[in-house]
Amino acid sequence: MTSAEKPSGGKARSSKPKAPTARRVAIVGANRIPFARSNGPYANASNQDMLTAAVDGLVSRYALQDEALGEVAAGAVLKHSRDFNLAREVVLGSRLAPTTPAADVQMACGTGLQAIVNTANKIALGQIDSAIAGGVDTTSDAPLAVNDDLRRVLVKLNSAKTVGQRLKLLGKLRPGHIVPEIPQNAEPRTGLSMGEHASLTANSWDIQRADQDELAATSHQRLAAAYDAGFFDDLLTPFLGQTRDQNLRGDSTAEKLGKLKPVFGGPEGTMTAGNSTPLSDGASAVLLATEEWAKAHKLPVLAYLTFSQTAAVDYVHGEEGLLMAPAYAVPRMLDRAGLTLGDFDFYEIHEAFASQVLATLKAWEDPTFAKEKLGRDEPVGTIDRAKLNVNGSSLAAGHPFAATGGRIVGTLAKLLAEKGSGRGLISICAAGGQGITAILEK
Numbered sequence: 001m002t003s004a005e006k007p008s009g010g011k012a013r014s015s016k017p018k019a020p021t022a023r024r025v026a027i028v029g030a031n032r033i034p035f036a037r038s039n040g041p042y043a044n045a046s047n048q049d050m051l052t053a054a055v056d057g058l059v060s061r062y063a064l065q066d067e068a069l070g071e072v073a074a075g076a077v078l079k080h081s082r083d084f085n086l087a088r089e090v091v092l093g094s095r096l097a098p099t100t101p102a103a104d105v106q107m108a109c110g111t112g113l114q115a116i117v118n119t120a121n122k123i124a125l126g127q128i129d130s131a132i133a134g135g136v137d138t139t140s141d142a143p144l145a146v147n148d149d150l151r152r153v154l155v156k157l158n159s160a161k162t163v164g165q166r167l168k169l170l171g172k173l174r175p176g177h178i179v180p181e182i183p184q185n186a187e188p189r190t191g192l193s194m195g196e197h198a199s200l201t202a203n204s205w206d207i208q209r210a211d212q213d214e215l216a217a218t219s220h221q222r223l224a225a226a227y228d229a230g231f232f233d234d235l236l237t238p239f240l241g242q243t244r245d246q247n248l249r250g251d252s253t254a255e256k257l258g259k260l261k262p263v264f265g266g267p268e269g270t271m272t273a274g275n276s277t278p279l280s281d282g283a284s285a286v287l288l289a290t291e292e293w294a295k296a297h298k299l300p301v302l303a304y305l306t307f308s309q310t311a312a313v314d315y316v317h318g319e320e321g322l323l324m325a326p327a328y329a330v331p332r333m334l335d336r337a338g339l340t341l342g343d344f345d346f347y348e349i350h351e352a353f354a355s356q357v358l359a360t361l362k363a364w365e366d367p368t369f370a371k372e373k374l375g376r377d378e379p380v381g382t383i384d385r386a387k388l389n390v391n392g393s394s395l396a397a398g399h400p401f402a403a404t405g406g407r408i409v410g411t412l413a414k415l416l417a418e419k420g421s422g423r424g425l426i427s428i429c430a431a432g433g434q435g436i437t438a439i440l441e442k
């Protein structure tokens with residue numbers, strides 16, 4: 001080491017450098033605002049407003065006023081350019097100490113869980129002791145961009161030095177320049193919407209309409225029952241008058257859902273507004289820490305985050321469905337954890353579309369998928385449906401993209417805390433052909 005490389009302050013330390021050690025990562029708490037339908041009660045709320053409400057809900061519940069956490073990590077799928085580091089803006093607008101560092105995360109619908117895993121890894125490696133992680137999304141306040149031609153003129157106008165230069169540039173403006181670029185719920189590389197992609201997958205896996213409607217009705221019924229039982233009382237902060245997820249219809253039945261018209265896949269399609277998630281607004285946040293931090297703050301541990309995995313599929317050149325990456329991520333994660341698909345008390349599979357959940361379950365049960373796609377002699381396994389999304393999921397709650405990970409982690413951590421022991425599996429599909437999964441244990 002040259003003298004210039006020595007740590008400031010003079011002598012190099014004599015003590016042995018510490019090797020990074022894996023520490024247990026505790027889920028200490030979770031909070032979200034009720035989810036709302038697009039252009040509903042949160043139509044005038046921004047991503048910052050909603051995520052700050054979710055974070056400040058944790059601050060109130062766990063007495064974190066002026067607390068400097070190790071990090072806040074969060075993101076949004078759709079966000080304005082003013083929110084370039086949305087997480088940091090949320091810290092500065094919250095009641096946490098402004099000295100809490102913050103990082104922005106983006107992995108489409110995997111954003112919330114990816115933010116949680118990022119901070120969990122830092123806690124495990126001894127880099128931080130506590131964190132809040134989560135996500136937010138609004139389809140009501142989606143950013144509209146000016147089109148490229150107008151942008152070029154405006155940028156040049158900003159640096160024009162003379163009146164003549166400005167007038168010349170203004171003379172280039174055409175009526176078509178004012179047409180904004182509206183964000184599309186579509187894959188940039190295929191131009192197909194998430195629903196159209198899911199419909200192709202539903203056809204290739206032969207997913208029946210009646211099974212999709214049954215799954216959607218169950219999601220509504222279970223979420224309504226969980227609200228009635230008070231399950232969400234300490235997981236939710238009311239926001240703008242909402243105390244429950246606005247999309248929830250506890251009286252949903254497969255029969256009623258069976259009457260809705262197809263919205264994806266043409267007139268013969270099986271996917272409807274009832275068995276697809278609605279466009280939604282909302283935010284969620286999760287408090288993670290070491291066991292020592294939790295103990296020092298006199299906070300009980302709900303559950304531990306023990307494993308996570310990501311996977312991606314080539315939906316552009318290959319035959320694989322856009323939202324099928326969890327079918328690969330889960331078996332990989334099970335192998336790393338030394339577990340089988342049956343070794344869980346709860347399964348939280350994000351319901352982007354009922355058909356997508358059913359296609360994933362079918363892939364895990366399929367010997368050909370196991371052999372040809374996973375290189376396994378046996379299928380991954382079958383899930384006991386009684387343990388799947390026991391308190392409802394995205395079809396009923398709604399799906400503000402980046403907020404779904406925190407909703408699921410909070411729900412599962414509380415389920416495990418109530419049970420007192422056990423293990424839960426989380427699986428989330430994401431745009432871009434990606435998937436992220438995790439295991440929580442108590």
Ligand SMILES: CC(=O)CC(=O)SCCNC(=O)CCNC(=O)[C@H](O)C(C)(C)COP(=O)(O)OP(=O)(O)OC[C@H]1O[C@@H](n2cnc3c(N)ncnc32)[C@H](O)[C@@H]1OP(=O)(O)O
Pocket residue numbers: 107108109110185194195220249252253256257260263272273274276277278279352353399401429430431432
């Ligand atoms: C992004 C990622 O990274 C990964 C992912 O998660 S992919 C998933 C991303 N999310 C999406 O793509 C969102 C997809 N959803 C949509 O685009 C829209 O919600 C949609 C096109 C499916 C429907 O939109 P819409 O037509 O505005 O729905 P909406 O008007 O609310 O409902 C249509 C009808 O169904 C009815 N309906 C909906 N849910 C019902 C239920 N549970 N029970 C009974 N009826 C129901 C409504 O009452 C309505 O009936 P009327 O026409 O008689 O009023």
